[in-house]
Amino acid sequence: MRQRPLSLVQDDLVDYEKAMEQMTDLVGQRQRDERPDTLWLLSHPQVYTVGRRTPQEHLPDPSRGIPVVNTGRGGQLTYHGPGQLVGYLIVKLGEDEGIVDYVREVELRLVRALETMGVPAERRDTPPGSELLTGVWTRETGRKIVSIGMRQSRGVTSHGFALNVDGDLTPWNWAVPCGMPEVDMTSLQREAPAVASMDQVRPVVAEAFEAS
Numbered sequence: 106m107r108q109r110p111l112s113l114v115q116d117d118l119v120d121y122e123k124a125m126e127q128m129t130d131l132v133g134q135r136q137r138d139e140r141p142d143t144l145w146l147l148s149h150p151q152v153y154t155v156g157r158r159t160p161q162e163h164l165p166d167p168s169r170g171i172p173v174v175n176t177g178r179g180g181q182l183t184y185h186g187p188g189q190l191v192g193y194l195i196v197k198l199g200e201d202e203g204i205v206d207y208v209r210e211v212e213l214r215l216v217r218a219l220e221t222m223g224v225p226a227e228r229r230d231t232p233p234g235s236e237l238l239t240g241v242w243t244r245e246t247g248r249k250i251v252s253i254g255m256r257q258s259r260g261v262t263s264h265g266f267a268l269n270v271d272g273d274l275t276p277w278n279w280a281v282p283c284g285m286p287e288v289d290m291t292s293l294q295r296e297a298p299a300v301a302s303m304d305q306v307r308p309v310v311a312e313a314f315e316a317s
Contacts, residue, residue, distance in 0.1 A: 106210055109142065109196070113316040115307065116147040118187060121174055124149065128263055131195045135261045144316040145193040145265075146307055149185040153280060156180040156254055163281035171276060178264035179204075180239060180254030181284040188272020188292075190306055192314070194255065194265040204257040208239060211266060215241050215251050218313035222300040224293065226250065240283065248291035252283060268310065270294065271301045 119127075124147065134140040153165060153173045159181045164173055171184075185191060198207060212228035219226040225244040241251035253266045269292035277290040294301035311317065 106213060109315060111144040111314050111316040112141045113311050114143060114145040118150060119147045121149045121152045121185065128193050132258065132261050132263050135195050135197055136259050142197060143195040144314050147191050148187055148189055149191060151186040153182055153184050155182045165280040169279050178254040178256050182280055182282055183252045183254060183267060184276050184282065185267060186272050186276060188270055190268045190270050190303060190310060192265045192310065194262050196262045198257060198260050198262065204255060204262065207262055208253060208255055211253055212241055214313045215266060218310045221309050222297060224297050243291060243296055248289045250291050270303050270306050
């Protein structure tokens with residue numbers, strides 16, 4: 106894994122659509138070399154976001170009252186809410202590097218962070234013909250703890266990952282996350298309650314991405 110120090114930006118709860126506006130601005134700055142590679146850590150109020158390939162039948166019942174927002178990222182449906190750490194990665198890729206290569210690096214860095222916090226974790230290769238197994242799973246319980254959906258434009262990445270820390274997992278059950286009806290979404294609070302504090306998790310994740 107190459108060394109790739111990032112500039113760290115941190116916020117607490119940011120409305121999803123406002124965050125998208127700011128992320129677009131950050132991407133433009135990086136494309137023009139006006140800022141360094143950046144990790145933006147934050148959380149969102151409750152929202153479902155859907156990638157370009159999300160089937161209509163995977164969406165939640167509107168009566169749940171949680172907004173559904175279309176995005177330009179890869180991947181399918183995911184849920185964001187308080188108690189989840191979101192990381193947006195605005196990174197200029199190397200000439201020999203594609204978005205799939207960088208997503209794999211993101212997975213491995215998050216595996217490293219989780220293992221630092223006492224949660225053995227793994228990334229998974231996708232069997233031929235299966236739904237993409239992008240993200241991070243716990244090794245001992247086989248549950249999914251990190252969702253990842255990214256894209257790249259003019260050589261710069263956007264969007265990123267969502268690590269469930271100590272939020273309510275119930276809304277995951279109201280839709281089909283990641284295109285996988287059988288997936289069991291989990292959180293640090295469920296797997297390792299002793300480290301399930303956002304204040305504990307943020308610096309570990311930042312360090313795993315060499316971000317300061």
